Amino acid sequence: MTEPNEPRRLTPTERLHEVTMAAMTRAASPPEHSVEITRNAKGVAQFEVTVRGHDLEWVIEEALRSFRHLGDALPYPVENGTA
Numbered sequence: 001m002t003e004p005n006e007p008r009r010l011t012p013t014e015r016l017h018e019v020t021m022a023a024m025t026r027a028a029s030p031p032e033h034s035v036e037i038t039r040n041a042k043g044v045a046q047f048e049v050t051v052r053g054h055d056l057e058w059v060i061e062e063a064l065r066s067f068r069h070l071g072d073a074l075p076y077p078v079e080n081g082t083a
Contacts, residue, residue: 033052033062034049035047
């Protein structure tokens with residue numbers, strides 16, 4: 001049995017309600033974006049673009065824009081006229 005000064009423990013349903021209410025009132029976090037640029041053994045730049053957001057069309061446009069920009073800045077090396 002609990003001591004008189006010890007607070008009552010919440011039931012699983014009460015705890016679930018508290019967690020749900022906290023999640024509903026939490027402000028939405030801003031979308032996260034990341035770019036990773038590495039070079040492989042041949043010295044060729046390799047990049048990965050990650051774009052997150054709520055609007056799929058915007059996410060696609062932003063990812064393609066970033067990918068094209070990186071491709072222009074770090075082009076694939078051409079050797080002897082072949083790729």
